[in-house]
Amino acid sequence: MARELLGKVLVRRLGDTRLEGIIVETEAYRGYDDAASHAYRGPTRRNQVMFGEPGHAYVYFTYGMHYCLNVTTEPAGQPGAVLIRAVQPIKGIVEMKKRRRKEHVKDLSNGPAKLTQAFAVTKALNGHDLTTGRELYIAELFHPEAARIISASRIGIKAGSEKPWRFSIRGNAFVSKR
């Protein structure tokens, strides 16, 4: 799923405003076999969405100030999610610049907490159904480019860093870290 989501479009609707970005970097997190995953030690209040239905948003708060967005991927009862680490803005860039207080497009969403700020994703969207919801969902790109996907180790974790479960579109300028 982490590979499948690359090249698709993250869509956020805020009233009349529409924000869109191509997903260019993801990371896979599993369950009891993945020490880096929030679900590693079983269900808790925070990670319960990871154990729920697939196709839902798992949004968590971290470092006292940041939100990160995941997509749940496994059947109910089985934990698993894909972290959206970076997107390439394609629509609503003026709005994103205001939210991020940044001038350059490259600074808007090249990191997991940057894109949630640009797209106004907060805990209010935790558990949101991405398959039926209108406020936040994932769409196909009308004219997808052929892209090569590369994998590397995940970022910002201690345990589980040996697993090459970070995926990105090769050469894309909006990937958080090369």
Added chain:
DNA sequence: GAGAAGATCTCCT
């Protein structure tokens, strides 16, 4: 109830 760590970002050197 206390203590520690965190799937990060920004600013500074």
Added chain:
DNA sequence: GGAGATCTTCTCA
């Protein structure tokens, strides 16, 4: 390359 910001969540007593 490194430290500070800042607070929720989890673990353990």
